[in-house]
Amino acid sequence: MKKLLSTCVLSAAIGLTVSQGVSAKETIVLGELNWDGAVAIEHVLKVVMEENFDVNVEIIAADQAAIWSAMDSGKGSIDVFPDIWTTLQDHAWAKFVAEGGTGSVKANKVPYLGENGFFIPGYIQDEYGVKSVSDLAKPEIAKLFDKDGDGVGEYWAGASGWELVKTNQIKAKSYGFDKYFTPEIFSSSIMQAQLKKAYRKKEGILFYYWTPAWIHYAYDLRKLEEPAFTGYSNESKKDSKDYNPDGCYNYANTDNWLADSEITCDYPIVPVHIGYTASLEGRAPEVAKFLSNVSLDADVVSQWIFALSTGEDEASVVAKKWVDSNSDIIKSWLK
Numbered sequence: 607m608k609k610l611l612s613t614c615v616l617s618a619a620i621g622l623t624v625s626q627g628v629s630a631k632e633t634i635v636l637g638e639l640n641w642d643g644a645v646a647i648e649h650v651l652k653v654v655m656e657e658n659f660d661v662n663v664e665i666i667a668a669d670q671a672a673i674w675s676a677m678d679s680g681k682g683s684i685d686v687f688p689d690i691w692t693t694l695q696d697h698a699w700a701k702f703v704a705e706g707g708t709g710s711v712k713a714n715k716v717p718y719l720g721e722n723g724f725f726i727p728g729y730i731q732d733e734y735g736v737k738s739v740s741d742l743a744k745p746e747i748a749k750l751f752d753k754d755g756d757g758v759g760e761y762w763a764g765a766s767g768w769e770l771v772k773t774n775q776i777k778a779k780s781y782g783f784d785k786y787f788t789p790e791i792f793s794s795s796i797m798q799a800q801l802k803k804a805y806r807k808k809e810g811i812l813f814y815y816w817t818p819a820w821i822h823y824a825y826d827l828r829k830l831e832e833p834a835f836t837g838y839s840n841e842s843k844k845d846s847k848d849y850n851p852d853g854c855y856n857y858a859n860t861d862n863w864l865a866d867s868e869i870t871c872d873y874p875i876v877p878v879h880i881g882y883t884a885s886l887e888g889r890a891p892e893v894a895k896f897l898s899n900v901s902l903d904a905d906v907v908s909q910w911i912f913a914l915s916t917g918e919d920e921a922s923v924v925a926k927k928w929v930d931s932n933s934d935i936i937k938s939w940l941k
Contacts, residue, residue, distance in 0.1 A: 632890045633662040636686045637673035643818055644689035646910035647880070647902065649925035651688060654936055657929070659893055674698045678710045680885030686897065687711075687881035691720060693874055696846060703881065712884050712894070716901040717877035721829065722770070722816045724761070724777075726751075728826035730810050738831040739781045742812070748786035750810040753800075762797045762813035763789040773857060774814045776867045787812070801825065818904040820912035832872035848874060878902075899939045 634655060636648045652663045668676070668684060674695075676684035690713065692699050702711040730736055734750060741747050742759075751759035761778070764771040771791055778784040797813055798821065804811040805825055821827065837850025840857055854871035857863075880902075886894040913924045929936060 631660060631662055632893075633664060633682065634686065634886070634890065634893055635676075635682065635684045636663065636665045636688055637676070637684045638665045638667040639670070639673075639687075639689060640667075641689070642820070642911040642914050643907050645921050646907065646914060646924065648686070648688040649921040650910070650929060651686065651880070651897075651900070653922070653925045653929045654939065655893060655896070658936075658940060659890070659896070661890060661893060670695065670698075674702060674711070677881065677883040678702055678708065680710060680883045682883075682885070682889070685883045685886055690879045690881045691876050692717075692879060693848075693876045700845075700847075710884050711881050712887070712898065713879040713881050714898050714900045717879045718818075718902040718904045718907060720817060720876040720878045720904065722814070722873040722876075723832065724774075724812060724830045725815050725827045726810070726812055726830065727805060727808075728828050729808055731828045736830070737828075739777070739783065742783035742787065742830075743781060743785070745786050748783070751787070751812045753809075753811075759787040759810075759812065760790050761787050762800075762811075763791055764814055765793050766791055770814065772863055772867075773869065775864060776857065776869045779864060780868050780870045818907035818911060820908060820915040822905075823908045823912035824915075833870060835871045835874040896939055899941060901939070 636651060638648060639645070648665055652665060655661055655663050666684060670687075673684050673687045677687060690699070699707075701707050702709075703713055724739060724742075726736060730750060734747070736742075736747055736750070748759035749757065751761065753760050761774075763774040763778075771789075775784070775789050778787060778789065801811055801813070801821065803809075815821065815827075833854065835848075835853075835855065837848050837853025838846055838855045838857075839849075839851055839853040840855075842859065843849045854869065855874075856868045858866035860866050880897055880900055882894060882897045886897070910924060910928065913919065914921060919927070
């Protein structure tokens with residue numbers, strides 16, 4: 607009996623040790639964001655970390671402010687912001703990441719580049735030579751994008767509630783094509799349906815969009831050329847690193863915003879980073895090093911978004927398939 611009790615105690619001790627070991631495994635928490643590019647990225651990171659590091663990986667939904675706050679605290683409630691569009695997060699970036707900030711959040715060394723602009727189908731550009739926004743200020747070109755037969759072209763400025771809807775109308779005025787085009791404002795799903803129809807019939811369509819996005823993987827789309835961005839000249843951007851009193855981008859948030867504003871250049875190209883709490887460098891240094899080495903490509907992210915848009919596979923499956931097929935890229939991240 608004494609021997610049996612000793613054996614039971616020893617077994618219990620071993621079980622407790624194993625249990626303690628499992629619970630002591632570091633948990634990496636990724637912040638879940640609500641756009642497809644971020645969803646794809648967070649699942650790719652999860653697969654790679656689970657397959658290469660002795661860690662648990664969780665994904666928790668949270669708004670962007672909460673993710674920044676959690677990473678700043680460094681307590682592990684949320685460790686990773688998978689898709690930081692830096693110009694849209696400029697205040698948080700300056701406070702937590704940039705030189706002169708707290709340094710409580712780190713970022714991967716090489717960002718991918720996000721772009722915004724006006725796009726048209728490749729077949730329109732190839733046949734009619736429409737390459738620049740300045741080409742739109744010609745009545746004969748505008749007619750290529752006339753969907754309702756009234757002699758005036760239409761362009762999608764964005765969805766209701768987007769601030770960029772105003773920006774795109776300011777651009778149309780500043781470039782002079784507002785005389786020949788009417789802005790359309792409705793959901794992106796309606797625009798995507800119109801794009802599908804236009805491609806099927808080889809018709810003209812002009813619309814605002816961004817990269818990465820699944821439509822760039824599905825269709826041959828061309829971004830119209832604009833003069834290079836030289837800085838924000840409006841007073842509200844004085845604290846921005848891109849402020850320039852003589853800059854080309856003056857957006858006045860006033861009651862007369864269209865008349866008071868002038869934008870004669872491209873949107874700034876946006877470096878898009880993966881952010882992670884600096885506390886990972888102590889808690890899980892190999893994971894922190896991996897995150898700093900991850901280097902994404904906008905075309906690849908568009909491919910992931912397209913795969914998600916078909917609805918055939920869950921994000922975790924899309925991520926696993928890509929990771930299994932791209933071992934050389936994964937190895938470069940794990941150096």
